[in-house]
Structure formats: C-alpha cells, structure tokens
Amino acid sequence: MIRTTHAGLRQSVLRRYLRSKSTLAPTIKEQISASPPIGSTLEVRGFVKSIRNSKNVGFLDISDGSTSKIINVVLVGREQPRFQVGESVCVRGEWSASKGKGQDKELKYNPENPNHSYEIIGEVPEDYPLQKKATSMSFLRTLPSLKHRASTIASFYRLRSFLETQMMDFFNNHSFTKVTPPLITSSDCEGAGETFEIKQADDFFEKRAYLTVSTQLHLEAISLALNRAWTLAPCFRAEESKTSRHLSEFWMLEAEISYLNKLEPLLSFTEEMIKSVTRSLVERKKEYLEGTYLDQEVIESRWSSILGSDWRRLTYHEALEELNKQGANLEFGDSLNLVHERALAENGPVFVTDYPASMKPFYMLKSLSYNENEPTVACFDLLLPQFGELVGGSLREHDYDTLIESMREKSMNLEDMEWYITLRKCGTIPHGGFGMGWERFVTYLSGHDNIRDLVPFPRAPGLCKA
C-alpha cells in the first residue's frame, strides 16, 4: 500500500496519476496467445502452483487462472530465490524453448541477468491449505474463499463462461431476444412449500413477495410479444434436497417460442441447441478441460452420447411398457424415479413425452393423444445417460376456456393469475418452451457429477457459507 503524508505532493502526483494512460497488466492467456518470440523478455504474474528445486536449477509453475495453461519457470543457477506454493508473484525473465518433455516454452529466470527480476506480491501463511497434493473436491468444499484457485474448479468457471457465450450465439442466430423476467414475484406458481418468501419491513411491496422458482410464466408474457425469448437467470427453491443434483440457488436457462402447434419441433430445437453448443466445445476441449483432475473417458463418453444419432423419443406410455418389460410394475400415473430414468436413457439421451396431466402443472397443453381415461399433456423430459433429467418443457395451454378449466381443476386462485390469463384473451398464440438447469448442463459436459462444485458459493439446506 502506497501512503504518503506529504500533503504538498498531492496535486502534482495526483494529476499525473489520473491523467496518464496505461493498460492493465496482461493476463497469462493474453501473453500466450500473443506468441512472444523466443528470446523476448516476459513479465508473468500469477500464483505459485508447484515448486521443484535441485542443486543447480529450480522449477516453478505459475498460473493466474485466466487460462488452463501454466507457465513453467526455470530458475537458473545456485542462488535461487525462495518461493512458497500459493504466493502471488511476478517473475520477469526470458521466454525460451524448453528442453523438458511436453513443454514447448518456458520462462528462464537468471539472477545474474540485470534485466531479470522477481517480486513476491502476496505471501502465504505456513499452513496455506491449497498445496499441490491435497485437493480432493470434498476438501475444497471446506475452503469457500480459496477453492476457486484449484485448477479443476477454475476450469469449471471458464467452461461455464465459454458455454454461456456459445449459448448466446446460438440464441442470437435463432432470432431470440434475451430478456430478464422478474425474480421477485407475487405469485407462487408451482405450489407452496418450495418457495422462499421475502421478509418485508413496513409492507414494502404492499403484498407478499417470493423468490421465483421458474421465470416461465413471466417469460411467456414477454416472449409472446417478441416471438421468441430466452433468459439465463437465477431461480430459488426451498427444497430440503441435499443431493449432488440440487441447489437452493441455481441458474436456469428458459426459452419460449411462439407459433408452436406441435411438440416435436420443440424437441428438435432442444436437441439442436444442446448438440450445437457441445460441438463448439469439442474443438476447444484442450483449452477448457486440460490440466484438470476430471476423467477424460467420462467426458468423451458424455459428449459422444450427446453428439450421436437422433435422440430417441418415446411417450410416457411407451416408457411404462418398456420398463414393465424389464420387470418394473408401473401403472398410468406413476412417477418415473431416477432408476427408471437411467434405464430409459441407458443408450443415449431420450425424450419422454406426454406425461399424465395429473403429474404436471396447470399450464401444459393437453396432448394430441388426450383422452378422458388417461389424460396426458404435450410435455417432455430430456433424460441423459447416468444423469437423469436435464430439460423439461411443454406446449403451453393457449386457449382461454381450457386454461381456466385446468386452473379450476388444480384449485388455483384465478384472481392472482389474472395477468397471465389475460394473455389468452388478447391475441393468444400457440406456444411452448422449456427450462434447463444451467449448472446441470455445465456439470454434465464437464464430466463431473456434483453440481455444487460448479458454483462458486453453493446454497443448499444448511449451506450458506460466506
């Protein structure tokens, strides 16, 4: 920290310091992609990830987290500076061709070269927990401030950022507008008990207010006006689920599409969305998943199962038949559990459609196959191998009378939902959409299993660290 008590210095120094132009210190990603010529001087900033010393030479790995790439520093000579794992440092040396295996370039620091220098920017205490060897995920979860520096965790973040960029491109290329439905809502649409309520001093909103569990209903209102709209926004669920697949705060990708009369274009669109983003990742595999502890075989198998031939589509009814042939004893109206879901998706992603109306929310359109004994809705769940549900979607009921009827069947308060019902009275349009758990998607593509590790500060029952 720079501090001066020379009040006289103030104006002149400040003027220079405010007016001079300067750029940010380059990241390692920027430095590597600029391909500096061999022999040039490079100043690298980052954390010391590992250290290896021998008599005449020392080795230092430096990473700044901007990329999975690590700078290998060679410390030449007997008089080597002392570093600790975890310190933030700046090393200035010569960019050199490497003699080591598998590394094409390295930074050579020679204490005798007056042009070379190093600085320890931030020290670490002796018990700094993030040593090279001891970084299991369960251990990292105990370090809410520091876990982000672990290479695998940082890879998750970069992967997520990349996938969001690709998703944005995909939706832009498909004529969608990205919008922001509200997260504070006065309607608790999916049923009580799973919703967080907001404490209000002095009746702040003048009505009860909740955190949204899904932005769908509001997104419908917006997307009907824009033809197609999507969002990637936080959702909140007060479920008591302490599993590796649930969070109390998570991001959800939701999309709504107008002029949709049938379910299958929605399935095709969902499939293409996921395949398209996955394809873009295949070319960047090295960049996003190298240098991690993730199982490369799992990654390969997940990606190839996504990119395989057209995904299987079967109705809930067909799913029951298939599962019953395998020894399940399911009747119309029974839920499919995780074991059933995994059995159906054993050989690749599968869309299960047309679930019983009784199992699904009020807003879903009755199926083409609707009949009074076994009423079904035009909906789908996308199930992934060894993973379970990733996406859920449906056509939305666009007919005023039928919507009212469905809401009455579910004993809903029509007055609270007047704003939503109105959409069916004023230039209604057949439409549909879906929601995809964003962390689940990134987790699946990363080859990992626990969505909590994808999230910098996960929130779940009993879990609100920092």
Place this chain on the structure above:
Amino acid sequence: MIRTTHAGLRQSVLRRYLRSKSTLAPTIKEQISASPPIGSTLEVRGFVKSIRNSKNVGFLDISDGSTSKIINVVLVGREQPRFQVGESVCVRGEWSASKGKGQDKELKYNPENPNHSYEIIGEVPEDYPLQKKATSMSFLRTLPSLKHRASTIASFYRLRSFLETQMMDFFNNHSFTKVTPPLITSSDCEGAGETFEIKQADDFFEKRAYLTVSTQLHLEAISLALNRAWTLAPCFRAEESKTSRHLSEFWMLEAEISYLNKLEPLLSFTEEMIKSVTRSLVERKKEYLEGTYLDQEVIESRWSSILGSDWRRLTYHEALEELNKQGANLEFGDSLNLVHERALAENGPVFVTDYPASMKPFYMLKSLSYNENEPTVACFDLLLPQFGELVGGSLREHDYDTLIESMREKSMNLEDMEWYITLRKCGTIPHGGFGMGWERFVTYLSGHDNIRDLVPFPRAPGLCKA
C-alpha cells in the same frame, strides 16, 4: 386445441407426430434477412399493429416483435377480410415491390388467389387496450402483461439483448471469465436497512440469509483466482426510493481486475468498455431504435457525448473547488448531490475520483494522496450528462493489516467477514473493480429516462405487479 377421444388413433398418430422432423415457424426477422425474391409466396405471423381500409384496398401492419421491422400487408379487392388491432394472425400472400413511399417491399394478399390465405390465430376483446394511438409510457405501465407488445418497449428489450451480447464479446476479448457470485448471502456488507432478508422455515440455511446488494466481495474472491472476472447478475435493494433511477430488483454488471496498482488503468478500462459497446451500437442504430417514439436527438447527443474525446478526470477535491467557484458552498466530506453531479458532467462524461474515506465503504484502498487530515480512497464515480452516476469503482484494500484497521474503524463484525479477510492473508494481489447499473446503462443509450420502462416487470416500493 386439438383433442381426440379416439383411443385407437393414439399410437399411430403419436408416432408420426413425435418422429417427424420439423422446424419452427420463421420469425419476421428471419424472413426479412433471408431476402425472399419478389413474387415468392410468404407466410407471415404476428400481431396486427394497425389497419387502414379504403374501398378497393386495405392495409395491415404486422409485427411479431422479433425485429423493429413491420410487414406491410396490402389486401387487394373489395372483399377484404376483417381484422382487429391486437389480433395474432397468419397471412399468406405474395412478396411484392411496394408502390408506397419509403417501403420497399410489401405482402400482397389477394382473396381470389387460391394460394393466398389468412388465419386469425387469436382474437382480441373489444376493449383491447393497445390501440395504435394511445400508448404513453404511463399508460403502458398499467398493463403488466401486454405492455411488452408496444414497439418502444419491445425495442428496449431487443436493445438490451444486443448490448449484453456486445458486452460479452468485449469481456471475452479482454481475457475475463463470466462468473456467478451468490445472490443469497449471509453477509450484509453495505450496511443494514437496504437489504432484503429471506424468511426461512425451520432455519433452512442455519443462519440468517439476505439478498445481495452487490456481488463485489464474492466476485473479488473468484476474480483473484481467475485474474479477471465479471458478472451480470440481479441485485436487490430495499431502499424506499420511488424515482425513475431506482429499482428494488435490478441487474448489475460488476468486474474485478487483478494486479492493479493504480486507479487510472481502471478508469481507462471503464471508458473503453462503454465506448466500445456504444460504437458497436452506432452501426446498428436503425435496427434497434427505429420505429420507436424515442427522441432521436437525445439519442444522438448521448452517443456522441460518450464517443467524444477522452473523458475528463478530476478528484473530489478538484470537483469541490470547481463547484464552489460556481457558487456551491461545499466542504471536504460533503456529498455531491444530483445537481452537483450534473454540473460536473455538463459537457460530457466525467470521472470524479478520490472521495473522502468517511463517505465510502471499508474495502476501498487509501488514495495515493491519502493524508491524515483529509483521508481519501482510490475510488471513482462515473457521471453522465443529464443523468448522474452510471458506474462506481475503486481499488480494493489488499493489505491485511490495513483492511482490519478499516473494518475496525467502521465497527464491522470481523468474524462474519473472515472468509473475505482470508484473501489478504493468502497470496494477496492488488486489485480493483467497478459496478454498473445495467438498466441505467441501457436506458442512457436508448435515449429514455425512466429505468422502470426497460424492465419487463419492475419491482419498487409498492410495486410488485404479477
């Protein structure tokens, strides 16, 4: 709604309907950008925006909200179909060169042509409120479900989506990772009273939990691990501000940059970020802001003030001197109000830096000009002409002892903030960052003044419709 009770039909129809491939109905944006040849048949879907009938010909404007472009339909002959403003329709006709002024193409519908057809998809009631003439913003605010269909409101949404895409590109090009700090937090960092608390059944999180007012502290932890990180995420403030510049729920763009020793690269970066995104918009002005009721002169003047020469930079101290010369009577430690801010930014955007430490939060680094009589911090506010504050940022205190001292001065609970303080003990790095109200930014560029109109479902004191 299609409904059948023929149970026998079920399997065969369903199989076809699930397995056939088909694409989505094209949006008007897609149709126009495909440049269909004159004479081709086109099927257009959208809302009827306006109608003009004469004896031998009728005119219909159709918009689907995917673009600001409107399809002009010419209804040929005496036997014209009857439409109502607000109906959702599908019209199939011939893509023709227009005889009208200023319109190069139109869709010709001829009832005698067997290849032409139309369908009224969704009717409107007689009192449908969104007629061509009567759409003031204050009127639209009374229509939470339908206002999105007004051309100016829809333009805001498309503009916002475009700007987010450009911002993503900008940050990707500058080696940033987009991340998601938590929105539910156990620390109330900016002081009590402005924070919403979450109601918890059965002590859900096992501690009190709040909605974040700024993701900065968590973003610091993440960005230190990645060198640079940014987020665009909702923030929540329980302020009793019922102004056109405040919302209880808004989106904030926040960025944190490591290895930053001085304030001025942060100012340059902020300036370049805003200029870069604005430049990309200039080329697309017609696409995003035509067909709206926005004042084109205001838009031009705002854009040119942003894109003008280097923005002025002055310290809080210099700002006081300047304002006092103009007759203000300000002393060190006084706040600048909106009138002061607008005076300083009269001729263009201005960075005001180095505010008194007493006015700013604990985490800001002491200024280069710090002295014990007039202690200041290395921070900035970006003020815009006729608008006020858009961005606030600072260097963050990275020294452990000094941070503790600042926290003690502000009587903070050190135990709650242990996770944050730890960052200064473990490989600390000089760093800084800023936050920008996303709706304010989009509003400013749109030429509009009220940020509430930019938001599909605005939340403010007493305002939580739908």
